[in-house]
Amino acid sequence: MRRDNSRRRRGGNWLILAVVLALGAGIWWYCGRQAEESADEQQMILLRHSAEGTTEEIALEDALVGFVAAEMPASYAEAALQAQAVAARSFVMSRYLADGEVCDDTAHCLAYLDEDARRQRWGLGFAANEEKIRAAVVSTAGQVLLRDGEPVAAYFHASCGGMTESMKAVWGGTEPYPAAECYWDGGAADGQARFLTRAEMAELLELDEVSLPLLCVTARSASGRVREVSCGSRHWSGSEFRSLLGLSSTNFNWLNTAEGFLFSVWGHGHGVGMCQRGAGGMAAAGYDYRGILQVYYGGCTVGMASEGEDTDTDTDTDTDTAGSGQD
Numbered sequence: 176m177r178r179d180n181s182r183r184r185r186g187g188n189w190l191i192l193a194v195v196l197a198l199g200a201g202i203w204w205y206c207g208r209q210a211e212e213s214a215d216e217q218q219m220i221l222l223r224h225s226a227e228g229t230t231e232e233i234a235l236e237d238a239l240v241g242f243v244a245a246e247m248p249a250s251y252a253e254a255a256l257q258a259q260a261v262a263a264r265s266f267v268m269s270r271y272l273a274d275g276e277v278c279d280d281t282a283h284c285l286a287y288l289d290e291d292a293r294r295q296r297w298g299l300g301f302a303a304n305e306e307k308i309r310a311a312v313v314s315t316a317g318q319v320l321l322r323d324g325e326p327v328a329a330y331f332h333a334s335c336g337g338m339t340e341s342m343k344a345v346w347g348g349t350e351p352y353p354a355a356e357c358y359w360d361g362g363a364a365d366g367q368a369r370f371l372t373r374a375e376m377a378e379l380l381e382l383d384e385v386s387l388p389l390l391c392v393t394a395r396s397a398s399g400r401v402r403e404v405s406c407g408s409r410h411w412s413g414s415e416f417r418s419l420l421g422l423s424s425t426n427f428n429w430l431n432t433a434e435g436f437l438f439s440v441w442g443h444g445h446g447v448g449m450c451q452r453g454a455g456g457m458a459a460a461g462y463d464y465r466g467i468l469q470v471y472y473g474g475c476t477v478g479m480a481s482e483g484e485d486t487d488t489d490t491d492t493d494t495d496t497a498g499s500g501q502d
């Protein structure tokens with residue numbers, strides 16, 4: 176009898192142990208699923224730090240705080256920072272889908288400041304600026320510019336000087352959004368002068384000084400930017416000429432004087448996509464971020480990257496997906 180009882184008790188213990196183990200395994204499986212699901216929800220990207228030569232895996236939304244902080248002054252109104260967050264998210268997604276990574280080389284992708292760099296840049300203003308930029312990212316979480324359901328390579332630049340440039344004119348290929356008139360960046364007031372002596376010009380262009388009078392603009396884009404400069408049989412693209420002479424954009428004219436060449440240059444950067452100063456001006460004038468994006472990325476819609484299409488339609492252009500290119 177006693178023996179039977181103890182055997183029964185032992186059997187009961189085994190049963191309890193089995194139930195506990197099964198429960199434990201169930202909880203472990205459930206927690207694992209939950210963790211997997213939340214990791215799934217968070218879009219991760221590979222961010223290459225060009226100077227250090229390292230690559231880190233980082234959540235897109237966290238990386239965006241660093242991209243927006245690096246690309247636009249934190250003093251800009253919230254709507255401009257939100258427009259910048261959506262544009263940067265679109266650019267990063269489009270680059271990431273094409274290349275499998277994004278880098279912080281501004282000549283290839285876009286500028287990035289990690290938290291240490293942001294603390295350094297903002298000093299005592301860190302907490303306030305960090306909160307402002309994070310709010311712009313969080314309030315637009317997941318939103319990108321879409322064309323045919325794909326995130327668009329949404330380029331942006333410091334200022335356009337009155338008219339943005341078509342992507343096709345700068346890098347060829349397709350044109351996901353057209354050039355746009357910009358009334359909010361101070362336009363001509365942003366023009367700057369650059370003087371180069373004849374000797375400096377000859378050296379930078381590797382020309383004989385005597386042939387300099389032959390220098391002329393042989394093609395301009397619809398926005399008025401220089402597409403080609405020639406000197407006899409020599410030809411430069413507007414971008415090559417700009418970078419050889421250190422001009423801030425290809426939106427320039429020159430005056431050939433006895434002493435040298437006096438350049439007038441409007442805007443800063445390649446001119447494609449959103450004019451950041453213009454976005455700042457629009458935000459200050461009361462436009463919301465969708466209104467800003469509609470001006471600079473005509474024909475694109477604002478929607479969730481994961482869902483393809485949704486809101487705010489504005490279709491008035493002709494071509495489809497983004498081309499590639501560099502600053």
Ligand SMILES: [Zn+2]
Pocket residue numbers: 276277278279280283284285
């Ligand atoms: Zn890159």
Ligand SMILES: [Zn+2]
Pocket residue numbers: 334335336337338339357358359360450452453
């Ligand atoms: Zn502008």
